[in-house]
Amino acid sequence: MKINLKSMKMMNKRMILRYLVENGPTSRMELSRFTKLTPSTIGRIISELSEKALVEEIGYSDKYQIGRKPVNVAVTKKFVSSVVFNVGVEQTTIAIGFFDRSIKEIKRFSTGSLKSFISTVNLSLEDVEKRYPLNHELTSIVFAFPGIVNAKTATVIYAPNLNWRNLNLRDVVKYRYRIIADNEANLSVLAESISSEDAKKSDNTFFLYVSQGIGGGAMINHQILRGSGFAGAEVGHTVVEAQSNIKCHCGNYGCLERYASLVLPVIEYEKNGRILDGKTYPEKFKTLAEFYAKGDKVAIDALEGFIHYLSIGLINIINTFNPEIIIIGGGFNKIWKYFGKSLYQRISDRAMPGVIDNMTFRDTHFDEIEAPVAGANALAIDVMINNLD
Ligand SMILES: [Zn+2]
Structure with a gap:
């Protein structure tokens, strides 16, 4: 078999770059240990990558206490x-x-x-x-x-x-x-799967994106489920009210996003002339959630439908994808913090025995950075x- 040296060299370069992106500054010695490539090969690849301004030397490694501290290499911020x-x-x-x-x-x-x-x-x-x-x-x-x-x-x-x-x-x-x-x-779901310890380890993770609409991202066996027509995991358009005459933008009736997006509870609260602080629906929803937490009766009533239908949506996700983790985020990144207790109670009432025992439900850890x-x-x-x- 003819070995293609060029493609092998490329594979090694990519492996080193990926390691540096994932692990931050690393010494050549550690890179050699991880990649099983000889120190001279590592040295040569690092100089090639630094000529292209992809990596640079940055500080010293603290990992080895004996002798001279090795220099760390990291990906650059030059572009x-x-x-x-x-x-x-x-x-x-x-x-x-x-x-x-x-x-x-x-x-x-x-x-x-x-x-x-x-x-x-x-x-x-x-x-x-x-x-x-x-x-x-x-x-x-x-x-x-x-x-x-x-x-x-x-x-x-x-x-x-x-x-x-x-x-x-x-x-x-x-x-x-x-x-x-x-x-x-x-x-x-991609962002969570590379940056959160629990999602990195999880084989099956679901991200429920709740904003003006509702979307879903399913990472199944570490692969994003896109579907044949790129509409995989579009749980916002699963039907939660079969007899509903509320038409969705998608053409269907009774879709989850017509009942559990951030929009409806805001409209419900504001319908009698009250105005919530905020320019956009997500901003207004945040104000509403704070009223809810303070026990405001009108806010609690306005959010009842949202909590009910969101729990139905979550049950449908559990029974369809059986993920280890469901992460909720989008326009407001504290849904589980404010409503998790009530959501979990309602999910428990409807889940099949044992199915949710080892599941994690949480808010996304992203907020400032979307x-x-x-x-x-x-x-x-x-x-x-x-x-x-
Ligand atoms: Zn729809």
């Missing part, structure tokens, strides 16, 4: 790995991500109509390109969407709450960088490493 647009129904966040997984939020803007959205995206990219070190080979522009996204072609097939269809982002973005798009819940943004940068880094030559 932006991703410019992320986390597209929400009301608001879009722009952030930049780096190779070491750090994130910097740049600004937020009103998502608006498709036309104004595309124009803001292009104008923002012009500004980002001037201010930050973007690189045509290494930087990706990543879009996170509430809806069904063909991740292979970067096409939004359908975003129900925005009513956008067949939007190929590679056609509308004027800049020559790699363009990636994915569903916000898929990116959220989970889809962290996932988008992680995906960009992965794609970049796979495309190195």
